[in-house]
Amino acid sequence: MERESKLPQQVPSSASSSPPRAPDLLRHVQAAFKRSRPITGNMASNVSRARRLLVPEVESKKITVSAGLTGSNAFGEKPRTSEGGGPTSQNIAEPVREDSACIPVSISEATASIIDESYVTGDVGHRATSAIDAQLDFKAEGFHHRATCATDAQLDAKAGSVQPDLVDGAKKVESSLAATLSSVGPMGQSQGANDRTAIDITATMDNMSSHMHSIALIETEGAVGIRAFRNDKHDVKQRDFQSTQMSDTSSMRSGVIQMLEKKEDFLVHPATHSASGFPCAVTASVHSMSAPMPNSTYNSCSNMDVETAEEFNLKPRLAPQGGVVTPLCPKFQPTCVGSTRQSAVSTLVSGSAPGSSLGTQDHSLSKGQGSIVKETDQSKAAELHDKSSKEKLGITSGDLDNRQSQAQSVKVPPFSSSIDASQVNKTEKSSSAKGTSAPRKKNYDPELFFKVNGKLYQKLGKIGSGGSSEVHKVITSDCTIYALKKIKLKGRDYSTAYGFYQEIEYLNKLKGKNNIIQLVDYEVTDKRLLEEIRHDSVNTKDVRIREDVYIYMVLEYGEIDLAHMLSQKWKDTDCSNGQIDENWLRFYWQQMLLAVNTIHEERIVHSDLKPANFLLVRGSLKLIDFGIAKAIMSDTTNIQRDAQVGTLNYMSPEAFMWNEQDASGNTIKCGRPSDIWSLGCILYQMVYGRTPFADYKTFWAKFKVITDRNHEIKYDPVRNPWLIDLMKKCLAWDRSERWRIPQLLQHPFLVPPVSPQLPLSRNEHCKLLMEIAEIYRNNSQVSSLCSLLERSLTKLAED
Numbered sequence: 065m066e067r068e069s070k071l072p073q074q075v076p077s078s079a080s081s082s083p084p085r086a087p088d089l090l091r092h093v094q095a096a097f098k099r100s101r102p103i104t105g106n107m108a109s110n111v112s113r114a115r116r117l118l119v120p121e122v123e124s125k126k127i128t129v130s131a132g133l134t135g136s137n138a139f140g141e142k143p144r145t146s147e148g149g150g151p152t153s154q155n156i157a158e159p160v161r162e163d164s165a166c167i168p169v170s171i172s173e174a175t176a177s178i179i180d181e182s183y184v185t186g187d188v189g190h191r192a193t194s195a196i197d198a199q200l201d202f203k204a205e206g207f208h209h210r211a212t213c214a215t216d217a218q219l220d221a222k223a224g225s226v227q228p229d230l231v232d233g234a235k236k237v238e239s240s241l242a243a244t245l246s247s248v249g250p251m252g253q254s255q256g257a258n259d260r261t262a263i264d265i266t267a268t269m270d271n272m273s274s275h276m277h278s279i280a281l282i283e284t285e286g287a288v289g290i291r292a293f294r295n296d297k298h299d300v301k302q303r304d305f306q307s308t309q310m311s312d313t314s315s316m317r318s319g320v321i322q323m324l325e326k327k328e329d330f331l332v333h334p335a336t337h338s339a340s341g342f343p344c345a346v347t348a349s350v351h352s353m354s355a356p357m358p359n360s361t362y363n364s365c366s367n368m369d370v371e372t373a374e375e376f377n378l379k380p381r382l383a384p385q386g387g388v389v390t391p392l393c394p395k396f397q398p399t400c401v402g403s404t405r406q407s408a409v410s411t412l413v414s415g416s417a418p419g420s421s422l423g424t425q426d427h428s429l430s431k432g433q434g435s436i437v438k439e440t441d442q443s444k445a446a447e448l449h450d451k452s453s454k455e456k457l458g459i460t461s462g463d464l465d466n467r468q469s470q471a472q473s474v475k476v477p478p479f480s481s482s483i484d485a486s487q488v489n490k491t492e493k494s495s496s497a498k499g500t501s502a503p504r505k506k507n508y509d510p511e512l513f514f515k516v517n518g519k520l521y522q523k524l525g526k527i528g529s530g531g532s533s534e535v536h537k538v539i540t541s542d543c544t545i546y547a548l549k550k551i552k553l554k555g556r557d558y559s560t561a562y563g564f565y566q567e568i569e570y571l572n573k574l575k576g577k578n579n580i581i582q583l584v585d586y587e588v589t590d591k592r593l594l595e596e597i598r599h600d601s602v603n604t605k606d607v608r609i610r611e612d613v614y615i616y617m618v619l620e621y622g623e624i625d626l627a628h629m630l631s632q633k634w635k636d637t638d639c640s641n642g643q644i645d646e647n648w649l650r651f652y653w654q655q656m657l658l659a660v661n662t663i664h665e666e667r668i669v670h671s672d673l674k675p676a677n678f679l680l681v682r683g684s685l686k687l688i689d690f691g692i693a694k695a696i697m698s699d700t701t702n703i704q705r706d707a708q709v710g711t712l713n714y715m716s717p718e719a720f721m722w723n724e725q726d727a728s729g730n731t732i733k734c735g736r737p738s739d740i741w742s743l744g745c746i747l748y749q750m751v752y753g754r755t756p757f758a759d760y761k762t763f764w765a766k767f768k769v770i771t772d773r774n775h776e777i778k779y780d781p782v783r784n785p786w787l788i789d790l791m792k793k794c795l796a797w798d799r800s801e802r803w804r805i806p807q808l809l810q811h812p813f814l815v816p817p818v819s820p821q822l823p824l825s826r827n828e829h830c831k832l833l834m835e836i837a838e839i840y841r842n843n844s845q846v847s848s849l850c851s852l853l854e855r856s857l858t859k860l861a862e863d
């Protein structure tokens with residue numbers, strides 16, 4: 065009842081004969097929506113909810129209605145290690161579809177800001193959401209633009225010149241909105257009214273097919289990110305990636321989300337949702353740009369500097385030195401993949417102090433807040449930034465000029481008032497401390513981003529680390545997830561460095577092969593050294609690299625590796641009958657064979673096959689880690705190694721004895737059969753849950769037993785005897801006796817012989833006899849006996 069008394073005042077029905085003027089109506093709606101009700105029952109929780117941040121407002125007479133959707137990503141994974149470990153969660157993002165919609169609307173004098181907030185219809189008792197709660201902020205100059213507007217929309221607005229077709233569309237939207245808003249009932253009403261409103265708005269947006277912008281709201285439990293897209297007639301291009309947090313709203317949107325999800329025009333690819341595994345939200349908002357934005361609006365991209373922001377298609381953060389600002393909300397900082405579900409997207413999204421609510425209009429700085437960027441500095445920085453990023457972004461000179469002139473005509477708002485001193489970027493601090501304008505070293509925060517060939521990749525967490533590298537999960541501005549392998553070359557000798565570089569060459573060679581992990585991009589940070597590594601590796605073999613040089617490789621992202629899958633499978637198997645599921649085994653064994661066959665056909669020997677080097681990508685196993693792979697020389701089927709390689713439990717006898725002389729005086733080399741041995745060890749592990757030499761713990765014990773040709777590997781009985789035969793074919797000590805992959809692919813374990821129905825028909829008898837005759841074609845006696853039998857059978861059949 066108490067709650068009842070707090071219900072917003074009923075707004076007189078606007079569906080009456082004379083609808084109120086838009087500002088009046090909006091004021092009513094705001095009055096209703098601003099008084100959001102407490103969440104009832106179990107809806108009320110102390111769980112920190114997403115809060116909303118604002119992005120800069122600039123003076124304009126423009127309203128943007130925007131809607132869209134994208135998925136949030138969350139990565140509740142544990143870092144992987146090369147071998148073993150627990151299961152890894154499976155998250156993969158598909159590129160975001162860019163078919164969202166957003167309509168720029170030009171509106172005069174009166175402006176409105178419709179934003180999403182949430183409330184609960186207590187009587188219905190479920191999550192109610194209003195994507196278009198109205199919140200009116202009447203300013204002397206008109207509307208206050210709140211929110212999340214796309215960079216392009218802002219730029220368009222700044223230019224002060226709205227294209228005629230947009231104006232036209234804008235007017236339509238304006239009137240549609242007025243009509244739509246007039247149908248919004250008071251807060252206490254049932255969900256239906258609000259649903260209807262959202263649908264109406266959606267429909268309105270649908271009507272605006274050209275020059276549409278959209279903002280997609282990425283929502284996790286604690287953070288909300290907004291993506292904005294521009295959908296021009298000819299150039300559908302993903303645009304701004306804004307971030308925000310919302311207070312007590314995230315859980316409320318689901319209703320509208322579901323509603324809007326049905327409106328395909330607003331949706332990004334559903335795969336994005338599944339990638340994240342988290343609910344996505346859509347919001348429709350009306351932005352006006354009539355008043356200067358509160359400083360806090362800059363928080364929306366506060367963890368990115370200008371270049372970062374632009375890389376992520378954000379409104380550039382106009383820090384004079386291009387400095388870096390640490391995330392406002394450390395809770396959302398991506399530290400480790402497994403840290404929180406929020407971490408992934410929430411760092412794309414930035415946090416804001418709870419106080420920086422939507423309604424904040426305070427332009428003054430609060431006490432103790434740090435450095436403020438002066439407008440002039442910002443303008444200069446914007447110019448500089450625009451110039452420097454022109455090339456990178458591939459903006460045409462016409463575009464750039466246009467944008468620059470727009471930028472000049474726009475009064476750039478001051479920095480966020482809600483950034484406190486501790487949150488101001490490190491570069492700014494250090495340069496101001498020195499009192500100099502020190503040249504900036506990096507214009508992005510290396511703790512949060514990797515930069516490969518000028519493209520930024522935001523860290524989502526460390527996936528794993530191998531002997532030579534660390535691998536991170538990263539996300540790009542278009543929400544694609546990759547694995548980024550970082551190899552430190554400092555302290556390594558040139559030949560080792562060359563080995564690392566060779567992995568790139570192999571991956572380039574294997575581009576397009578769908579059972580090999582795909583290399584998307586790479587960079588060696590020191591080009592001169594790269595040339596030395598490539599050309600002088602022999603001369604400088606033992607010279608160690610002293611510079612801080614890294615190899616970055618951007619790779620297709622794998623959800624989980626076979627090592628983790630196996631350990632999980634064995635946990636499940638232990639709980640059931642103790643024997644591995646044969647069909648599961650067949651499926652993955654075949655995939656492994658196909659992957660290794662691909663590289664063998666390209667005359668590459670992997671040399672380090674182990675479960676951790678098979679990754680599951682979209683349901684298929686793909687091979688990774690060509691760090692020690694070697695090409696097979698054209699004049700031989702084997703390879704000469706410079707160093708002993710491999711992982712002990714999977715190493716073939718010849719890998720242990722490389723370069724030694726065998727009994728006949730030949731140098732022992734590793735070739736394709738060495739990989740087959742490793743595959744045999746993996747198969748053995750899949751069947752028995754341990755590798756064949758796992759009982760031998762030390763290096764010398766393993767060395768002794770593996771290099772002993774008389775050692776007999778123990779095969780415990782299994783249901784399918786073909787399985788044991790298969791393992792034996794792979795683990796033959798003599799490498800010349802090991803089967804090759806094409807044979808293994810035809811092994812009866814994978815291709816079980818089909819036993820014919822008995823008794824055989826006359827034709828089948830005849831066929832059988834002909835086969836026998838063919839086998840014994842050199843034996844005239846067998847041949848004639850076969851033909852006699854065949855004739856006899858034919859005669860019998862005739863009788």
Ligand SMILES: Nc1ncnc2c1ncn2[C@@H]1O[C@H](COP(=O)(O)OP(=O)(O)OP(=O)(O)O)[C@@H](O)[C@H]1O
Nearest residue numbers: 144146528530531532533535547619620621622689
């Ligand atoms: N593309 C990828 N997608 C997802 N995870 C990956 C990817 N590449 C590597 N990893 C993870 O990182 C770990 C280490 O990667 P990788 O094996 O390439 O590094 P390395 O330094 O060569 O390791 P090793 O010591 O095993 O040779 C892998 O076991 C795997 O779990």
